[in-house]
Amino acid sequence: MRLNFSETGKKLKSSIIRELLKDAMNENVISFGGGVPDPKTFPREKLAEIAKDVVLNEYSQSLQYGPTEGDPQMRKTYLEFLEETEGISGLNEDNILVTVGSQSALSLISTVFLDKQSKYFVSKPVYLGAASAFVMNSEQYEYLVLHEDGIDIDHLSKRLTELEKNGELERVKFIYVVPNFHNPAGVTLSLDKRKALIELAEKYDLPIIEDDPYGELRYEGERIPSLFKLAGKDRVLMLRTFSKILSPGMRLGIVIGNKELIRKMVMAKQAADLCTPSITQRIVARFLQKYDLHELLKPTINLYKEKKNLMLKELEKAFKDMKGVTWTKPEGGLFIWLTLPEDFDTLEMMDIAKEIGVLFIPGSSFSLDGSCSNSMRLSFCLPPEKDIIKGVKRLKEAVVKYGKSKNLL
Ligand SMILES: *Cc1c(COP(=O)(O)O)cnc(C)c1O
Numbered sequence: 001m002r003l004n005f006s007e008t009g010k011k012l013k014s015s016i017i018r019e020l021l022k023d024a025m026n027e028n029v030i031s032f033g034g035g036v037p038d039p040k041t042f043p044r045e046k047l048a049e050i051a052k053d054v055v056l057n058e059y060s061q062s063l064q065y066g067p068t069e070g071d072p073q074m075r076k077t078y079l080e081f082l083e084e085t086e087g088i089s090g091l092n093e094d095n096i097l098v099t100v101g102s103q104s105a106l107s108l109i110s111t112v113f114l115d116k117q118s119k120y121f122v123s124k125p126v127y128l129g130a131a132s133a134f135v136m137n138s139e140q141y142e143y144l145v146l147h148e149d150g151i152d153i154d155h156l157s158k159r160l161t162e163l164e165k166n167g168e169l170e171r172v173k174f175i176y177v178v179p180n181f182h183n184p185a186g187v188t189l190s191l192d193k194r195k196a197l198i199e200l201a202e203k204y205d206l207p208i209i210e211d212d213p214y215g216e217l218r219y220e221g222e223r224i225p226s227l228f229k230l231a232g233k234d235r236v237l238m239l240r241t242f243s244k245i246l247s248p249g250m251r252l253g254i255v256i257g258n259k260e261l262i263r264k265m266v267m268a269k270q271a272a273d274l275c276t277p278s279i280t281q282r283i284v285a286r287f288l289q290k291y292d293l294h295e296l297l298k299p300t301i302n303l304y305k306e307k308k309n310l311m312l313k314e315l316e317k318a319f320k321d322m323k324g325v326t327w328t329k330p331e332g333g334l335f336i337w338l339t340l341p342e343d344f345d346t347l348e349m350m351d352i353a354k355e356i357g358v359l360f361i362p363g364s365s366f367s368l369d370g371s372c373s374n375s376m377r378l379s380f381c382l383p384p385e386k387d388i389i390k391g392v393k394r395l396k397e398a399v400v401k402y403g404k405s406k407n408l409l
Helices: 007-011 016-023 044-057 072-086 101-113 128-135 153-165 191-203 227-231 259-273 278-290 293-319 346-356 385-405
Strands: 096-100 119-124 140-147 172-177 208-211 236-241 252-256 335-339 375-379
Touching (some): 044 278, 101 172, 101 259, 119 128, 140 153, 153 172, 153 191
Parallel strands (some): 119 140
16 A cells, blocks of 8 residues: 655654653563653542443533533633632633643644744753644744753743844744643743743743643642743643643643633644543543542652652762762652763663663653753652662663763763
């Protein structure tokens, strides 16, 4: 059969993360690779009970097609949840769209905003899911390097000034940020930088896409108000998801924003999938009505917090005597970003690491241009504590062995 793929189709390639995770199935390997929550944290009894009720008693909605915008119960309940937990008010059903996880929201954003010549700002390293959705329509990304307190705002300012001078501002479509406990970098955008970012977005009249799957997974420090809360729906499109705080299998994402933009995304969604599964929307709506999600999250937060602190402690022990090795110290989320001296290549190091029995995701997987090759993403949420201890020791061993083989140490 002649498969005459489109230009976009031809560009598609399997993500290295998927390939690497196949190796994670090997039980002798300790994996810091996976970016998924610990299944033990899923409230399965409660969900099972609600699911049964929703299928038996609300079948004419839960088993039926639903509105493209989302189940009315889900939308109403989520708006109440936002108001109660974050004091975000003044929104109505025109400001909310329920998507198949945040990933489909990212894909809809790409559809409604990006042409081949469109520019957009993303961080370096970047969340791979967003990058792959955006690159599908335009490869004209602009990078903002991530520091301990978030993206490089001065560089953003400089680039916007230049683009304006060159008459290219029209081509810039949005600024995409993951403000809390960034995936993969683990860092959080400071309040000062949030304000500066909003100021720039207002000055150049650009939308901010705020992708915030981890905001509720804060283990220490003070919650920083969301960009959405600071700037409102006419500046910020906010993406939330139940994937990291309830269950990724539900595939439920929430988009909050300006009515006109939501409308446009709804039209794109009609063409993409008609509606988000009615059944999981109704289950989660009932779940939020019945239980206090923040209360239920407390044990999860404690579990992840201990694992995170353990990994930081073990990294300190293992790498404190090695010059040029740094790592981020996240206050929440699932990831630590470790950077080796410049000439190390973590993708190349994979073979040695697998032999020794430890997995991570090489940093170059989180850039579109092969940069970040001396960094790696480490996830602490899945391995049991004894494996975190053993795994970090193996990681050190792999770094040393690789470094020596390359005459870098
Ligand atoms: C995990 C994650 C998502 C969530 O994807 P879903 O499609 O909702 O499962 C979105 N953005 C970032 C930055 C993530 O880490």
